[in-house]
Amino acid sequence: xxxxxxxxxxxxxxxxxGIYSVLIKDNPFYRFVEHVFVGASAGIAVVVGVNTFKSxxxxxxxxxxxxxxxxxxxxxxxxxTRYFPNIAWLNRIPLSFLMGTSAGVAMRGAIESQIVGQVSxxxxxxNSIDAWIVFIGTVTSLxxxxxxxxxxxxxxxxxxxxxxxxxxxxxxxxxxxVMGRVSAAIGRFQFILNTWLGx
Amino acid sequence: MFAKRTLPTIIAFICGVTVVFAYFINVPFxxxxxxxxxxxxxxxxxxxLGLGAVNIIRVHVSNIQRSKGQNFYSLALLITFAIxxxxxVFLGQNSTAYKFIFDYINVPTGSAIFSLLAFYIxxxxxxxxxxxxxEAAILLLTGCIVMLGRVPLxxxxxxxxxxxxxxxxxxxxxxxxRGVMIAGAIGFIAVSLRIIVGLERRSYGGE
Numbered sequence: 001x002x003x004x005x006x007x008x009x010x011x012x013x014x015x016x017x018g019i020y021s022v023l024i025k026d027n028p029f030y031r032f033v034e035h036v037f038v039g040a041s042a043g044i045a046v047v048v049g050v051n052t053f054k055s056x057x058x059x060x061x062x063x064x065x066x067x068x069x070x071x072x073x074x075x076x077x078x079x080x081t082r083y084f085p086n087i088a089w090l091n092r093i094p095l096s097f098l099m100g101t102s103a104g105v106a107m108r109g110a111i112e113s114q115i116v117g118q119v120s121x122x123x124x125x126x127n128s129i130d131a132w133i134v135f136i137g138t139v140t141s142l143x144x145x146x147x148x149x150x151x152x153x154x155x156x157x158x159x160x161x162x163x164x165x166x167x168x169x170x171x172x173x174x175x176x177x178v179m180g181r182v183s184a185a186i187g188r189f190q191f192i193l194n195t196w197l198g199x
Numbered sequence: 200m201f202a203k204r205t206l207p208t209i210i211a212f213i214c215g216v217t218v219v220f221a222y223f224i225n226v227p228f229x230x231x232x233x234x235x236x237x238x239x240x241x242x243x244x245x246x247x248l249g250l251g252a253v254n255i256i257r258v259h260v261s262n263i264q265r266s267k268g269q270n271f272y273s274l275a276l277l278i279t280f281a282i283x284x285x286x287x288v289f290l291g292q293n294s295t296a297y298k299f300i301f302d303y304i305n306v307p308t309g310s311a312i313f314s315l316l317a318f319y320i321x322x323x324x325x326x327x328x329x330x331x332x333x334e335a336a337i338l339l340l341t342g343c344i345v346m347l348g349r350v351p352l353x354x355x356x357x358x359x360x361x362x363x364x365x366x367x368x369x370x371x372x373x374x375x376x377r378g379v380m381i382a383g384a385i386g387f388i389a390v391s392l393r394i395i396v397g398l399e400r401r402s403y404g405g406e
Binding site: 009016018033035039040042043044045046047049052071073076077079082092096097098099102103108114115118134135145163164167170171172176177179182184187188 | 202206210246247250304312313317320333338344374376378380382390391
């Protein structure tokens with residue numbers, strides 16, 4: 001047994017132990033580690049944001065002379081008017097820009113990858129039993145979401161079959177999630193036992 | 200009234216429609232405007248991120264003030280937050296100090312928090328997984344098979360679990376997930392359309 005002398009390994013191991021200590025009950029050690037983690041993560045997000053600002057706005061404006069970028073910068077500053085009640089409504093302008101653009105981008109993505117991509121992947125190559133099962137699973141699962149009319153004999157059967165397919169998918173997703181989390185826990189235990197304690 | 204209610208709706212409409220049209224119509228003018236809008240959005244999003252940072256500071260400074268300096272956790276959060284920003288901005292993301300914070304504080308703690316769910320999900324499954332009807336039985340069965348098929352020990356206990364897991368993941372799972380995904384996308388498009396045409400003004404602070 002050769003305990004690590006690396007200060008970073010000690011911090012990492014103590015942080016992991018602090019997080020796992022909540023499994024016994026909520027305690028000051030856990031709360032301290034949790035707050036430090038939130039501080040570090042938020043700090044990292046801000047650093048990434050500052051660098052993104054430099055590369056997407058500041059440098060193109062000052063180096064390449066793209067002075068129109070002053071408009072989104074002013075719009076971005078308007079977001080902070082929410083702290084001043086008299087002019088708080090001004091933050092609706094950048095927010096509407098963000099929401100409208102995000103909705104447009106999301107719509108494009110949903111149409112392209114989630115509808116056209118999925119439908120075409122389901123419909124082509126129906127040349128095996130498995131492909132037909134996928135096809136039936138997709139159609140029956142979709143029929144479960146038809147809520148605009150009352151369920152009849154046929155739609156009752158298809159939506160029931162769709163529910164079975166969805167349950168199988170949820171079970172598989174659950175199994176995968178469990179295994180993903182367990183492998184992360186094993187990784188942490190290996191770090192504590194091998195890297196830190198040298199066992 | 201125009202600036203408070205109508206102008207934000209017009210902005211959301213123009214931005215949304217331009218970005219969507221640029222995907223379907225290959226007109227250079229629209230493509231260029233959409234590119235500019237997306238670029239501007241990235242800039243405004245950075246300021247929105249700063250808003251989050253300001254909120255964190257406000258909440259935790261207020262915690263400290265209310266507890267008359269006794270809130271040690273908020274103080275620890277603010278100190279870590281300030282150090283990370285100072286190190287990242289002034290020394291750079293490739294500096295040893297920044298990498299130290301990332302590799303020895305952020306990654307191990309994040310990974311431990313991520314793996315914490317393994318314990319909770321296990322106890323939750325023990326209580327929730329009851330084969331009371333066909334749906335619950337299917338959920339239980341596929342979950343157990345996938346869990347067994349994903350570990351070497353499971354393959355030893357039940358060798359058939361490995362090919363069965365592959366089949367569940369590539370056939371049953373795909374069939375069920377695709378239906379959910381397509382239905383979700385249709386709902387997503389409906390909500391996006393409501394935002395673009397101004398029926399969902401609450402999302403940007405309207406009534």
